[in-house]
Amino acid sequence: MKKVIDKINDLVKDKFEKYGYDRKYGFVTVSNRPDLCQFQCNGALAAAKEYKKSPRDIANDVLSEIKDIQIFQDISIAGPGFININITDDFLTNYINNIYSDKKLGITESQNPMTIMIDYGGANVAKPLHVGHLRPAIIGESLKRTSRYLGHRVIGDVHLGDWGLQMGMVISEVKRRNPDLPYFDENFNGEYPEEAPFTIDELEEIYPAASKLAKSNGDAMKEAREATSKLQKGNRGYLALWKHILNVSVKDLKKNYSDLNVEFDLWKGESDCQQYIDEMIGYLKDNNYTEESEGTLVIDVAKEDDNQPMPPFMVLKSDGSTLYSTTDLATIWERVKDYSPDEIIYVVDKRQGLHFEQVFRCAKKTKIVDENLKFYFLSNGTINGKDGKPFKTRDGGVMRLRTLIDTITNHVRNKLKNNNSLSSEEMNDIAKKVGLSALKFGDLSNQITKDYIFDMAKFSSFEGKTGPYILYTVVRIKSILRKVDVDKTSDIINPHSDIERDLMLSLSKFNEVVESAFIDKAPNKMCEYIYEVANQFNKFYHNTKMITEENMEKKMSWINLSNLTKDVLETGLDLLGIEAPDRM
């Protein structure tokens, strides 16, 4: 469906053009003084310079024609030449009915769908997810859902860290503990055991122990490096053990991400591109992109207008081993081959900005990707504690994501406690949904790049701009709908009050908001919007005696309007990766 704002723009621009002014001056926006009007056109002020005429005269030129436009009412000129515009209730109501009967709520799917790959999550095998993994996961998930809703082909990839030094650390630690395992016997030719030699709990203890040891003990670090290199060179026993680490860890990661309502289409990792590395390096060398520098193989990615030094892109270390940069470049190689994406979006912590700048430049310079492929690095800010520093446990350690989720879920469960008509199973499900809404909305309502302070009391409040407040509104509507059956065949009729009209106006903007959240890659716009809708609805609810209304036409219209509000809120929440319970 054409967006309301686009319809209005086209009509007003036509009128400007008719009077010999450039169309662009007929640009209309949502009013920033909703108390005065719904939409406004400020173009006469901008046009004044070009046409050497007073803005009021220009506004007056077009005014009578704009007044004649059927879908407008109460057009006036304000101040030096602003044109205030309102749409008729007939138009608004008709539009709302069209959204209501459209299964995509007024969204037109893209005519030229793109293939978009989103690289998010970024978990590392054998290491538990910590607080820092929350943002890339939920931001990426929201971008994925939003792009998909608009009809694009979207592929989400977790891109596991499964090939680096941490693998060597774990392998050498397992060897220290169980040197007799067949994986370490160079002469072993048989089948390796099917069962992993550790559980997930053991694995979660092995990695931190190994990492701590390697940091303080040079020999242990050397062993870890050697193990990594042996693995990367394809040692049979090490590969078999590595597969166990991968399986045990990924099973657990899948559960953790699914508890967060985050789903990946691909569970690939750094190791998956290994098969392309030789081919890629051959290509880079043959085309003279590489140079040797102190034994390493590099590619110069600096540009003349750089105002900061840009270190060369590292392809190989002096011992011939690959790096994080190599696997990221080879992963692009693989993605182009398998999916030919139009865009690749990375949602990763802001500290990796330089790395990605180098990777993108290198991929373009070496023509591994086409000139038109768009790369985006969405650098997310950190989650901070009240002291403004990255969020930690009480004793200053890194907080596990599980702990964070459990803490907020328990906090919410205590607040919900007094509803004793619900079974404990239902209560758990509700607490989980409300807790996640608090966490995710609290996060996504911030701009991606900004740091924010994790404030549990604020995030989980049932009032204000929070996830629980939106869920509460949805639950309120669901409870109304349990009392009155919806008859979808009866229409929503013209609004009876300003409050009702405001709600309808907000609902009419849903398609516009989804698009702008997509274009600007800004889930916070959706947060802002559903908060506005929830607020409008609650005002309407307090102002309207829906259930006892005797005029059936009115009553059904209100019920349908409530039902539409629920659909808009639930769809908006879904695009943020948030689910609402039926009761709370």
Ligand code: ARG
């Ligand atoms: N595993 C990485 C880390 O923990 C993040 C991966 C981000 N994605 C990528 N393609 N490099 O830092």
